[in-house]
Amino acid sequence: MATEFTGGGDPRRSIELLWGVSGPGRRGPKPSRSAEEVIHAAIALADAEGLPAVSMRRVAEAVGLSPMSLYTYVPSKAELIDLMLDRVWAEIEELDPAVGGWRPRLEFLARQRWALGERHPWMLQVATHRPPLGPNVLAKIDSAFRAVDGVGLTEVEMDLMVSLISDYVRGAVRAAVEAREIEQQTGITDQQWRSNNKEYLEGLVDPERYPTLVRVGAACVAAYADGIDHAKKFEFGLQRVLDGVEAFITGVAARRAAEHSGAA
Structure with missing residues (x-):
């Protein structure tokens, strides 16, 4: 279950920070740190200790600032999470225009999403039903739509296909991450x-009562x-x-x- 969600901050400030648009002028001394330093510190903290470790106090300590x-730089943790997600999505490589066919394009993008989730497992703790409307996230969504453009689908069907792949990848990453965490x-x-x-199960699991389970279980x-091998499981599922x-x-x-033939 996700512990945080995107899109929960102040819309105006979130958009300003995501796009680097200056808001109303603020009085006071010149900032000693940049917003990028704050974002990267928060990401490093989440990578090392998980999303619950990312508090405004811990991030402030990481960049040598007081919490106040x-x-x-960032009005609350809600906007910070949006910024963190948008920055890590920039790590997804752009789809090479030379890659032809919808299937190789979707394979590439799915593998990029898998690798991203493996590098930043804390992303699984963030619900993204209302995604950060930043330049990196929007660029990757546009790239995903382009992967299935021109194959005869309606725009709504294109959206459903992209969501299908995204949901599969997220589930596969979650299974791999949870297996490691349990161990x-x-x-x-x-x-x-x-x-x-x-x-303790000896004598309790009767092969005659659970014949298929016993056979498949022994083989597995x-x-x-x-x-x-979770990467192998991911590839098998992706192809299916x-x-x-x-x-x-x-x-x-x-x-x-x-x-068309019937209408002709």
Whole structure:
């Protein structure tokens, strides 16, 4: 469950900070730090300790300011979270115009989102239903729309496809991050956990009652003897999602061709 959400700050100040637009003139001494320093300090803190560690006091300490002084740069944590998200989205590489076909384009963008989530797992603690309306976030959304533009989808269908890929990636990253966190917090691996429970389940799990579970479970235990490869699981799932997208695009094209033929 997300612990924070974007779009919750003052709209005017958020837009000014995201786009580097100067607000009304403010009296007082010249700032000793830049907004970028504050944002990068907050991101570094979140990367190291998680989003709950990002407080105005901790960020102020990281840049050598008093908590009250920090408010002259960012009015609250709500605006700061918007700024943090927009900055890390800048790490997503731009789609090469030379990459042809919707599938390679979506693969590239999905892998970029996966890598971003792996670098900054605290992003999973932020609900982005109302995304930061900053230049980096909007540029990446535009790039995603361009990946499926011109394939015969309506604008609403394009939006649904981009959301589908985004939701899949977020879920895959969450599964990988949670698996690592469980191991870190418990101090035991998945293999050790299975071994610890096996002796207590002996005689309780009847193969005749759970035949498919026992068969699949045994195969998976053997396959994952060295641990689950979450990157491999992500790639498998991504290809299956894209297979579904391909079937949808093909179906849309066939349906519209039939409608056109019938109208002729």
